[in-house]
Amino acid sequence: MTQSVTKINIVMSKKLLIFTVVMFCFGYALVPMYEKFCEVTGINNLLQPDVVDKNIKVDMSRTIAIELDANVRGMPWQFKPLQSNVKIHPGESIEVMYEIRNDSDQEISGQAIPSYSPRFLEKYMKKFECFCFTKQVLKPGEARQMPVKFVIDPQIPVDVNTVTISYTFFALQPGK
Amino acid sequence: MAVVQDVHGHHDHHPSGIMRWVMTTNHKDIGTMYLWFSFAMFMVGGFLAMGIRAELFMPGIQILEPQLFNSFTTLHGLIMVFGAIMPAFVGLANWQVPLMVGAPDMAFARMNNWSFWLLPVAGLLLISSFFVPGGAAAGGWTFYPPLSAQGGLGVDMMIFAIHILGASSIMGSINIITTILNMRAPGMTLMKMPLFVWTWLITAYLLVLVMPVLAGCVTMLLTDRHFGTTFFNAAGGGDPVLFQHIFWFFGHPEVYIMILPAFGIVSEIIPTFSRKPLFGYSSMVYATASIAILSCVVWAHHMFTVGMPAVGQLFFMYATMLIAVPTGVKVFNWTATMWRGSMTFETPMLFSIGFVFLFVIGGFSGVVCAIVPIDIQVQDTYYVIAHFHYVLVSGALFSIFGAVYYWLPKWTGHMYDTKLANLHFWLSMIFFNVAFFVQHFLGLAGMPRRIPDYSLQFADFNMISSIGAFGFGLTQLLFLYVVIKCIRGGEKAADKPWEGATTLEWTLPSPAPYHSFETPPVIK
Amino acid sequence: MSSKSVMALLGSAILAFYSSMAFSSKYFHPEPQSVIAQETYDQHITALWICLAIFIVVFGAMFYSILKHRKSVGHKAANFHHSTVVEIIWTAIPLLILIAMAFPATRTVVAMKDTSQPDITIKATGYQWMWGYDYLQGEGEGISFFSKLSTPVAQLEGKETKGENYLLEVDNNVVVPVGKKIRVITTANDVLHAWWVPAFGVKQDAIPGFIRDLWFTANKPGIFRGQCVELCGKDHGYMPIVVEVMEADKYAQWVAEKKKASAAVMNTAAVGN
Numbered sequence: 002m003t004q005s006v007t008k009i010n011i012v013m014s015k016k017l018l019i020f021t022v023v024m025f026c027f028g029y030a031l032v033p034m035y036e037k038f039c040e041v042t043g044i045n046n047l048l049q050p051d052v053v054d055k056n057i058k059v060d061m062s063r064t065i066a067i068e069l070d071a072n073v074r075g076m077p078w079q080f081k082p083l084q085s086n087v088k089i090h091p092g093e094s095i096e097v098m099y100e101i102r103n104d105s106d107q108e109i110s111g112q113a114i115p116s117y118s119p120r121f122l123e124k125y126m127k128k129f130e131c132f133c134f135t136k137q138v139l140k141p142g143e144a145r146q147m148p149v150k151f152v153i154d155p156q157i158p159v160d161v162n163t164v165t166i167s168y169t170f171f172a173l174q175p176g177k
Numbered sequence: 178m179a180v181v182q183d184v185h186g187h188h189d190h191h192p193s194g195i196m197r198w199v200m201t202t203n204h205k206d207i208g209t210m211y212l213w214f215s216f217a218m219f220m221v222g223g224f225l226a227m228g229i230r231a232e233l234f235m236p237g238i239q240i241l242e243p244q245l246f247n248s249f250t251t252l253h254g255l256i257m258v259f260g261a262i263m264p265a266f267v268g269l270a271n272w273q274v275p276l277m278v279g280a281p282d283m284a285f286a287r288m289n290n291w292s293f294w295l296l297p298v299a300g301l302l303l304i305s306s307f308f309v310p311g312g313a314a315a316g317g318w319t320f321y322p323p324l325s326a327q328g329g330l331g332v333d334m335m336i337f338a339i340h341i342l343g344a345s346s347i348m349g350s351i352n353i354i355t356t357i358l359n360m361r362a363p364g365m366t367l368m369k370m371p372l373f374v375w376t377w378l379i380t381a382y383l384l385v386l387v388m389p390v391l392a393g394c395v396t397m398l399l400t401d402r403h404f405g406t407t408f409f410n411a412a413g414g415g416d417p418v419l420f421q422h423i424f425w426f427f428g429h430p431e432v433y434i435m436i437l438p439a440f441g442i443v444s445e446i447i448p449t450f451s452r453k454p455l456f457g458y459s460s461m462v463y464a465t466a467s468i469a470i471l472s473c474v475v476w477a478h479h480m481f482t483v484g485m486p487a488v489g490q491l492f493f494m495y496a497t498m499l500i501a502v503p504t505g506v507k508v509f510n511w512t513a514t515m516w517r518g519s520m521t522f523e524t525p526m527l528f529s530i531g532f533v534f535l536f537v538i539g540g541f542s543g544v545v546c547a548i549v550p551i552d553i554q555v556q557d558t559y560y561v562i563a564h565f566h567y568v569l570v571s572g573a574l575f576s577i578f579g580a581v582y583y584w585l586p587k588w589t590g591h592m593y594d595t596k597l598a599n600l601h602f603w604l605s606m607i608f609f610n611v612a613f614f615v616q617h618f619l620g621l622a623g624m625p626r627r628i629p630d631y632s633l634q635f636a637d638f639n640m641i642s643s644i645g646a647f648g649f650g651l652t653q654l655l656f657l658y659v660v661i662k663c664i665r666g667g668e669k670a671a672d673k674p675w676e677g678a679t680t681l682e683w684t685l686p687s688p689a690p691y692h693s694f695e696t697p698p699v700i701k
Numbered sequence: 702m703s704s705k706s707v708m709a710l711l712g713s714a715i716l717a718f719y720s721s722m723a724f725s726s727k728y729f730h731p732e733p734q735s736v737i738a739q740e741t742y743d744q745h746i747t748a749l750w751i752c753l754a755i756f757i758v759v760f761g762a763m764f765y766s767i768l769k770h771r772k773s774v775g776h777k778a779a780n781f782h783h784s785t786v787v788e789i790i791w792t793a794i795p796l797l798i799l800i801a802m803a804f805p806a807t808r809t810v811v812a813m814k815d816t817s818q819p820d821i822t823i824k825a826t827g828y829q830w831m832w833g834y835d836y837l838q839g840e841g842e843g844i845s846f847f848s849k850l851s852t853p854v855a856q857l858e859g860k861e862t863k864g865e866n867y868l869l870e871v872d873n874n875v876v877v878p879v880g881k882k883i884r885v886i887t888t889a890n891d892v893l894h895a896w897w898v899p900a901f902g903v904k905q906d907a908i909p910g911f912i913r914d915l916w917f918t919a920n921k922p923g924i925f926r927g928q929c930v931e932l933c934g935k936d937h938g939y940m941p942i943v944v945e946v947m948e949a950d951k952y953a954q955w956v957a958e959k960k961k962a963s964a965a966v967m968n969t970a971a972v973g974n
Contacts, residue, residue: 505791550740
C-alpha cells in the first residue's frame with residue numbers, strides 16, 4: 002500500500018519535472034516562433050518599407066502642415082530636423098531630412114523610435130525610407146543627415162490639417 | 178481572531194505550543210492565523226498612513242523627506258491591499274466556508290498551511306525593504322515603469338514579495354473553489370448556499386484569473402530591470418503604457434476581489450438582524466457574477482489620461498458606468514431586506530449599515546470618475562484617494578469588522594464587550610469621514626496625490642483630514658482591545674447568539690469544536 | 702434611541718455645513734477658463750445633483766425603515782423576499798439615468814480629442830524635475846526654455862514665511878495668446894509625468910519616447926497654475942506648471958523679447974542630459 006503510494010508519487014514528480022523543463026524551454030522558443038509568426042503574417046514589420054498603391058492620387062485641394070519634432074534621451078547628441086515643418090498635399094511623396102551630431106569625445110551608438118500625433122496618423126503614414134529602429138554609430142564630432150521619405154494617404158480625415166511626426170533617439174548599450 | 182481552546186472528541190491529537198501553529202492543517206487554526214497576520218499588517222500599514230498624514234498635517238517638509246514619503250505611500254498601498262484586506266478575507270473564508278457549507282475542513286488542508294506560511298515571508302520582505310540601501314520601493318503601489326526601473330534593491334524585494342503573495346492567493350483560491358464545489362453538505366445546492374460562500378466562490382475565480390497576470394507583469398518588470406529586456410522601455414521598441422494595461426487588467430478585478438466578499442458578509446448580516454430573509458437572493462448572485470465579468474473589461478478607466486483614442490475612452494467609460502447597475506441592485510436589495518423587518522442594531526449590523534451608507538458614497542464618486550471629462554480633471558488627485566478609501570476602508574474594512582463581531586462569539590465562545598464594540602463603530606465612522614470626506618474637495622480644487630508638500634490653499638482641509646486619520650488609527654487599538662478581551666473571557670455565548678441567524682455554523686456549539694461536521698449535516 | 706437620532710442629526714448638519722463651505726470657494730473646481738473646462742464643470746454639477754437625488758431616495762427609505770421597522774418599537778418582521786417587477790424597475794431606472802449622463806460626456810470626449818487646426822503648437826517635455834517647453838509652430842516658433850520651481854528653498858524648509866503661490870510658481874511661465882487654439886504635445890525625458898492645468902480642463906500623461914497631444918483655448922488673460930500629476934520620483938511635488946494668457950499684442954511683444962534673448966544664448970538647448 003505505502004509502497005505503491007510512494008511509487009505513484011515518484012511517477013507524478015517525474016511528470017511534473019518534465020513538464021516544468023518543457024515549459025521553461027518553451028519560454029525561450031517563443032522568441033523565434035514570434036519572429037516567424039510576424040514574418041508569415043506580415044504584422045509588426047518595422048524595417049520593411051511600406052508598399053503604396055502606384056496610382057495614388059494627389060489631393061491638391063488640401064494642405065497638411067507636418068510638424069517635425071526630434072528628441073534625444075540620455076545621450077550627448079544633437080538631433081534636429083533641417084526644417085521645422087513642411088506643408089504637403091495628401092498623396093504627394095515627400096522627403097525630409099534629420100541631422101544627428103555626436104558632441105561628445107566618444108563613439109556612441111543610438112537608435113530612434115517614431116511617434117505620431119494624432120495617433121491615427123500612423124495608419125495613413127506610408128514610409129518608404131526611414132532611419133528608425135536602425136542602429137546609428139557616430140564617431141566623436143561626427144554628423145549625419147538622414148532622410149525620411151513618405152506619403153500621407155489621402156484617405157486621412159478631412160478635418161486634419163496639422164500633424165506631428167516625432168523621433169526620439171535612445172542610447173544603445175554597448176554590446177547590442 | 179480567536180484561540181480555539183475547547184477540544185472535543187477523542188482523536189484530536191495535535192501538537193501543542195508553537196508547532197501546533199506551524200504544522201496545523203486545521204481550517205480554524207489557519208483562519209485564525211490569517212486574521213492575526215492581517216491585523217498585524219493592518220497595524221504596519223496604519224503606521225505608514227499615520228506617517229503620511231503627519232507629514233501632510235502642515236505645508237512644508239517636517240518628518241519625512243520626499244523620497245521616504247514616496248516609500249511610505251507605496252508600502253502603505255501594497256501592505257494594506259495584499260497584507261491586510263486580502264488575507265483578512267481569506268481568513269474569514271477559511272473559518273467560515275467549511276462551517277457554512279457543512280464541510281469538515283478545507284479541501285487541501287496541507288496546501289492551506291503552505292499558502293498561509295508564504296504570507297509572513299512576503300510581509301517580511303516588504304517591511305525589511307525599508308532598511309536596504311536605496312530604501313523601499315517608492316514608485317507608488319502601482320509601480321509604473323520607467324520610474325520603477327530606477328529604484329534599487331527595495332524594488333526587487335517588492336517584486337519577489339508580490340510573486341509570493343500571488344502564489345499564496347492562487348493556492349488559497351483553488352482551495353476555496355474546490356471546497357465549495359465538492360464538499361457541500363448533502364442537499365445544499367448551489368442556489369441554497371449562503372451569499373458569503375457565493376461571493377467567495379466568484380472572488381476565487383477572479384483571483385485565479387488575474388493573479389497570474391500580475392505575476393507576469395512583475396516578472397517582465399524584473400527582466401527589464403536586470404536582464405536587458407525592453408517590454409516597458411521605448412528605447413528598445415517597448416512601451417511604458419503596456420505596463421499600465423497589464424497592471425490594470427489585474428488591478429481592476431483586484432478591487433472587486435476586495436469588495437465582493439464584503440458584499441457577501443453584509444448580505445449575511447443584514448438579514449440576520451432584520452429577522453427577515455435576504456431580498457432577491459438570486460438577483461444578488463447574478464449581480465455578483467455580472468460585476469465580476471464586467472470588472473474584467475473596464476481596466477483602462479484607470480488610464481484615461483494616457484492618451485487613448487476617443488473610441489477606447491468611450492468604451493471604457495460605458496462599461497464602467499454599467500457596473501453601477503448591478504451594484505445598485507445590491508444596495509436596493511439590502512434596503513428592501515431591511516424594509517418592514519424587525520431590526521436590532523448590534524455591532525455587526527451597525528458596521529453593515531455603515532458599510533452600505535459609505536459604500537454608496539464611494540459608488541457615487543466612482544460613477545463621477547467613470548465620466549471621462551470629469552475623470553481627466555480628477556485623475557491622480559485627492560478625489561481619487563477619497564473615492565477608493567470610501568470603497569476600501571468603509572467598504573471592505575468595515576465589512577471585515579462587521580464579520581469579526583458577527584462570528585466572534587462562534588469563534589471564542591464569548592460575547593464581546595458590546596459597549597466598547599459600539600464605541601469602536603461610532604468612532605470609526607466619525608473619524609473616517611473627517612479624514613476622507615474633505616479629500617474630495619482637496620482633489621477637486623487641484624491637489625495632486627502622492628505629494629509630500631502642498632500649496633497653502635490646501636492647508637486647512639489637510640489638517641482636518643490628518644486629525645481624522647489619527648483618530649481613526651487610534652480607534653483601531655480599541656478594536657484590538659475588544660477582541661483580546663473577548664478571547665480571554667466574557668459572557669458565555671449561546672450556540673446561536675443572534676436570533677435571526679439561519680446559516681449552518683450556528684447549529685454548532687460555541688466555541689466551534691476543533692473538528693466540526695465530521696458527519697455532514699443534511700439540508701432540507 | 703433619542704440620543705442616537707440627535708447624534709445623527711448633528712452629524713448630518715456638520716456634514717452639510719462643511720460641504721456648503723466647500724462649494725463656491727477655494728475647495729471646488731477652479732473657475733473654468735475654456736469651453737472644455739466649462740462642459741466638464743457643468744457635467745460634474747449635474748452628476749452631483751443626480752447623486753444627491755438618488756441618495757435622498759435610497760437612504761430616505763432606509764432610514765425610515767431603520768426608525769420604524771425596529772424590534773424595539775415592536776415591529777414584526779414581514780416575510781417577503783423577492784418581487785420580479787420591483788427588481789426589473791430598479792435595474793432599468795439606473796440604466797436610463799446612466800445613459801442620460803453618458804450622452805453629454807461623449808460629446809465632450811470627442812471635442813477634447815479634436816486637436817486639428819491649432820494656431821500654436823507647443824511641446825511640453827517632462828524632466829526629473831522640471832518642464833521644458835518648445836514652441837514648434839505658429840507665432841513664437843523656435844522659442845524654447847525650461848520652467849523650474851522658483852519658490853525659494855528657505856520657504857520649503859520653513860525658514861521663511863511661505864508666499865501666496867508657494868510651490869505653484871516657476872521661473873519661466875508658458876505664455877500663450879488669448880482666444881487662440883493652443884495644441885500642447887507632451888513627452889518626457891526620463892519617466893512618466895503628466896501635464897495638468899485645472900482651469901483649462903486638460904490633463905495628459907507625458908511618456909518618454911512617445912508624443913501625445915491636448916488642446917485648449919483660453920477665454921481670458923490671466924495666470925493659471927497646475928502641477929505634475931503622475932508620480933515621477935523624489936521631487937514629484939515640486940514641478941508646477943504655470944500658464945500665462947496674454948492679449949495678442951502683448952503676446953507678440955513677449956515673442957519678440959524671447960527671440961532677442963535666445964539669439965544671445967544659442968546653446969542653452971544642450972542642457973537636460
